[in-house]
Amino acid sequence: MALSKAKKTEKIEQLTKELEGSTSAIVGTFAKLTVAQDFELRKTVRAAGGRYRVLKNKLAARASKGSQIEEALQGLKGVSSVAYTSGDPVALAKALATWVEENAQFTFKLGIVDGKVINVDEVKALATMPGKEEIFSKLLFLINAPAQRLATVVNATGRDLAVVINQAVEQNKFSGEQASA
Structure with missing residues (x-):
């Protein structure tokens, strides 16, 4: 369903407010995720002190302008989601890595910690710290x-x-x- 321009603007503003205080984020992609799995993923991310959103790539790129995680959300392709936090990035990475072990439908694309973009291997290394x-x-x-x-x-x-x-x-x-x- 196509979004109207007013709805897009509203979603961008809402996402911008959420991303302004974020210092780290982990971007991933998922395929065939069930509602129950999505609920568990969101619960896991919340328990680690983060937030989780499924993204429209262009809206995410616009909403992230000026935030510390701007670089990670530019030029995304395919189905994308982001888990972000202003707290401990290691706790978020550990929670996601643990959840991903049990659910192969979710894979990491990249991450960003304090303004530095990290690749998939570095996200996994962050989870072991x-x-x-x-x-x-x-x-x-x-x-x-x-x-x-x-x-x-x-x-x-x-x-x-x-x-x-x-x-x-x-x-x-x-x-x-x-x-x-």
Whole structure:
């Protein structure tokens, strides 16, 4: 069904608002996707903090002008859809990659992360990277580890002294009797 010019303008404005805050996107294509599979895909993308839209290629190209994902949505061919987020791109890529393993009807075309276009292999590599939360926890562990070791060493002196004194008391070294020389 052909869209009227007013409807196209409305759709472009709506998509433009959604894409303005997006920092990363993954563009894909699908064939013979059932309604149930589409529902599950959308649910998976929402759970990862993203949004999912099936695109009209020319409308997407117009709507993305001025956004960080503009380059990815220019010159699309065939049936296209986009999953986009302003949050963690790794979480979105992981969610999509997991879903694609079970549903071969969806394939990746390309992606864009912080304004840089990435190919299909890089999208798959992005899905294997640790997420922001995991990287932050590892970084905090690495920052905390030297301080924790220092505290252990500082406390060891007092603990070792207490152990030596306790052993001396147990062996009656402090009984008050002095050995004659």
